[in-house]
Amino acid sequence: MTDSVSSSASPLSFAPGGAVAAEALHAAFTRAFADYLIGPFQIPFEQWPMFLARQGVDLSLSRVALAADGAPLAFAFVAPRPAARRWRLATMGALPAARGTGAAPALLDDVIARAAAAGLEAVELEVFAQNDRARKLYEGRGFEKLHELFxxxxxxxxxxxxxxxxxxxxxxxxxxxxxxxxxxxxxxxxxxxxxxxxxxxxxxxxxxxxxxxxxxxxxxxxxxxxxxxxxxxxxxxxxxxxxxxxxxxxxxxxxxxxxxxxxxxxxxxxxxxxxxxxxxxxxxxxxxxxxxxxxxxxxxxx
Incomplete structure (x- = not known):
C-alpha cells in the first residue's frame, strides 16, 4: 500500500515501513545517518530488529518516502506511547540525495496529521539542540521544548x-x-x-x-x-x-x-x-x- 502526498517539487509516494524490505530500510538508515552530528550509525543488519524494538518502533505506523523505482528516499519511524495518548517520532532521516526535496517535511506533516486523525493528544521527539536544521524544522511545525536532556x-x-x-x-x-x-x-x-x-x-x-x-x-x-x-x-x-x-x-x-x-x-x-x-x-x-x-x-x- 502506498499513499501519494503532494510537495512543492513533485508528488511523493509513501509506504508503511513494514511494506519496505528490511534490507532496503536498513541501508537507507545507514546512508541517512552517515554524516550524523554525533557520528555515523553503524548498526549491523543482524542487530536491526533489536534496534527498532529498543526504539519502540511500530513499522505499520511508520512511513517511508519512495523514489519512482521504489527505493527509499526518507523515512519517519513512529513509536506509539498509548498510556500517554501520543506518538513519538523515534527517528527521521533522508538520504543525501533527497535532502532539500521536501521529503522529510512532508513525512513530518504526515505523522502529525495521522496522529491527529487517530485522536491522539500530541507528538513528541528528541533532537540534539545543536542540530539546527532538524530543530528548526520541528519548531516550524509547532514543536516546543519541554526539557533539556543531558x-x-x-x-x-x-x-x-x-x-x-x-x-x-x-x-x-x-x-x-x-x-x-x-x-x-x-x-x-x-x-x-x-x-x-x-x-x-x-x-x-x-x-x-x-x-x-x-x-x-x-x-x-x-x-x-x-x-x-x-x-x-x-x-x-x-x-x-x-x-x-x-x-x-x-x-x-x-x-x-x-x-x-x-x-x-x-x-x-x-x-x-x-x-x-x-x-x-x-x-x-x-x-x-x-x-x-x-x-x-x-x-x-x-
Missing amino acids: GFLAEPGTIAPASLASPVQDAAGQTPRAIDMASALAWLDEAEKRLPDLPLQVTSATLRHGVDYHAWRVGDGDAAATQAQVVFSLPDETVMIHSLVAPRETGARALIQALAAVYPERRLRVPQLQREDLGGSALRALGATAQPLHQQLMRRPL
Whole structure:
C-alpha cells in the first residue's frame, strides 16, 4: 500500500515501513545517518530488529518516502506511547540525495496529521539542540521544548562515594537496595503515570530489551512517589546508567554515591537522556560533567 502526498517539487509516494524490505530500510538508515552530528550509525543488519524494538518502533505506523523505482528516499519511524495518548517520532532521516526535496517535511506533516486523525493528544521527539536544521524544522511545525536532556561523565574518583560501612541514605533514612528487573520495569510503568514526560528510552519499553541490567531503588517502600530508581549495566570499565528517575535530589544522590562506593574503579556514564529535575542536578552537584552535545525533549500538541 502506498499513499501519494503532494510537495512543492513533485508528488511523493509513501509506504508503511513494514511494506519496505528490511534490507532496503536498513541501508537507507545507514546512508541517512552517515554524516550524523554525533557520528555515523553503524548498526549491523543482524542487530536491526533489536534496534527498532529498543526504539519502540511500530513499522505499520511508520512511513517511508519512495523514489519512482521504489527505493527509499526518507523515512519517519513512529513509536506509539498509548498510556500517554501520543506518538513519538523515534527517528527521521533522508538520504543525501533527497535532502532539500521536501521529503522529510512532508513525512513530518504526515505523522502529525495521522496522529491527529487517530485522536491522539500530541507528538513528541528528541533532537540534539545543536542540530539546527532538524530543530528548526520541528519548531516550524509547532514543536516546543519541554526539557533539556543531558549526558554526564564522571571519571573514577570524581564522585565522593558513600562509605560501604556507613552507606549514604536519602532524606527518609533509606539505603539503596538491589531489586529484580521485573520489579524495576513495573516501577517505571507506574512512574510514567506520575511523570508523563519521561523519554521512552529510560522506560520499560526500551529497558525490557536490556541484557545483564541491574536495578537499585531507594525510598519508602509504601510511597512510590518518594522513591528513586536507577537501572545500569557494567560494560568494560564503565557504570552505564540507562535510567535514573529520582524526583527528589536526595534519592538521586544516594543512588549515585552508592554506585561510586560499590564500583570505585569504574567511570560513570549517562547518555543524553537525563532530565535535570530527575537526577541531572544531583549528578552535577556531585561532580559529574555534563556533555556539551545534548538533546531536547519536544512536543507538539494536537
